[in-house]
Amino acid sequence: MRPVGISNDFLGEDGTNLWGDIGLGALDEAGIPWEYLPENVSVLRPSDIDGRPAVLFAAPAVDTSTFDGVQDPPLLLARFGVGYDAVDLDAATAAGVAVTITPDGARRPVATAALALILGGLLNLGIKHELVRRDRWGERAQWMGRGLTGSTVGIIGFGNTATDLSRLLAPFDVDILAYDPYCAPERAAEFDAALVDLEELAARSDVIVVMAALTPDTFHLVDEDFLDRMRPTALLVNVARGPIIDENALIAALSTRSIRAAALDVFENEPLDPGSPLRRLENVLLTPHSIGWTSEMSLGNGSSAVRAIIDATSGRAPQFVVNEAVLRSPRWASLPT
CATH class of the missing domain: 3.40.50.720 (NAD(P)-binding Rossmann-like Domain)
Known part of the structure; x- marks a missing residue:
C-alpha cells in the first residue's frame, strides 16, 4: 500500500507547506505514512490515487479521468475546504471512493x-x-x-x-x-x-x-x-x-x-x-478568494481532513461524506468496524 497522498499545491517553492500546520502530525501519531504528490496538477490523475488508502487535496479537481484505469482506488478523497463543485461525485461513487469536506x-x-x-x-x-x-x-x-x-x-x-x-x-x-x-x-x-x-x-x-x-x-x-x-x-x-x-x-x-x-x-x-x-x-x-485563509483555517481544515483519513483507514465511516450513497456500496459495507 502506498502512503496517503497530500496534493502538491500545498507546497511552496522552498518545499514547505504554504498553509503552515495542517495537522499532518496526527497521521504520524496514528502510524499512517504520508507523502506529498510529486506534481502540482489541475486535476488529480490516476497515478496520484491508485494504490493509496486516501488522498488529501485542496486545489485539484476530480473528474472521470481521475479514475481511468485505476486498479486499487483509495477509500477516501478528503477535500481541504467546504466547496466540492469541482469534484465529480458520481464518478467517485462509482469507483467506491468517499469524498469528505471540512465544514467544522x-x-x-x-x-x-x-x-x-x-x-x-x-x-x-x-x-x-x-x-x-x-x-x-x-x-x-x-x-x-x-x-x-x-x-x-x-x-x-x-x-x-x-x-x-x-x-x-x-x-x-x-x-x-x-x-x-x-x-x-x-x-x-x-x-x-x-x-x-x-x-x-x-x-x-x-x-x-x-x-x-x-x-x-x-x-x-x-x-x-x-x-x-x-x-x-x-x-x-x-x-x-x-x-x-x-x-x-x-x-x-x-x-x-x-x-x-x-x-x-x-x-x-x-x-x-x-x-x-x-x-x-x-x-x-x-479579495482574491482567500479572505478566510488564516492559521485557524489551516489547522481546522487540515485536522478535519486528517480525522476523516484516520477514520476511513481504521474501518470507520468518516464525518462529512458528501456522496453518502458510497457508504452503502459493497466496498464500504464490507469494512471491519
Whole structure:
C-alpha cells in the first residue's frame, strides 16, 4: 500500500507547506505514512490515487479521468475546504471512493471573513485605502460609511457557517433574514433568524451575504431581478462561489449605483480577468478568494481532513461524506468496524 497522498499545491517553492500546520502530525501519531504528490496538477490523475488508502487535496479537481484505469482506488478523497463543485461525485461513487469536506474547520474562519467584508464594505475600506495611497485625501468626505448596528442582514444559505456568522453579528443588534429551502424554521429561530423567500430577503436587507453552496439550483441565483429588488443603499457580500451571482448583472447594478456596493472574495472566473470592470469600480471591495485563509483555517481544515483519513483507514465511516450513497456500496459495507 502506498502512503496517503497530500496534493502538491500545498507546497511552496522552498518545499514547505504554504498553509503552515495542517495537522499532518496526527497521521504520524496514528502510524499512517504520508507523502506529498510529486506534481502540482489541475486535476488529480490516476497515478496520484491508485494504490493509496486516501488522498488529501485542496486545489485539484476530480473528474472521470481521475479514475481511468485505476486498479486499487483509495477509500477516501478528503477535500481541504467546504466547496466540492469541482469534484465529480458520481464518478467517485462509482469507483467506491468517499469524498469528505471540512465544514467544522472552515466555519468560524469563513464566518469571520464574512464579517470582515461586511464591515469593510459598509465602511468603504477599499476606496479609503486608495485615497491614502493615491494622495486623494481631500475626497474622504465623499465616502461616508454606513453603520451595521440596527440594520437588517440577509443571508443566502443558512448552514453551519451562516449560523456562526449570526453569532458574530449579535453584538450589532441586527435583524437576520435567511433564505434556505433546506433549513427548518425552528433551526433558524434558534439563531434569531427569520426564514423568508428570496424576493423578500432582497427587498428588506441592508446587507446581503451569499453563503450557499454552488449547485445547479444556486447558479445565478442572484440575478438581474434579484439585484433590481435590492435597496439602493444595500451592500452585497459573497464568500461562497462566484457563479451564484450573475456577474454581468452585478457590474451593471454597481455601475449605475442601483445598489450601494459589493464586497467580493469570489468571482465567476478566477483569477479575475484583468479587463473586468470590477477592477475599476470604486464601490467594490475585492479579495482574491482567500479572505478566510488564516492559521485557524489551516489547522481546522487540515485536522478535519486528517480525522476523516484516520477514520476511513481504521474501518470507520468518516464525518462529512458528501456522496453518502458510497457508504452503502459493497466496498464500504464490507469494512471491519
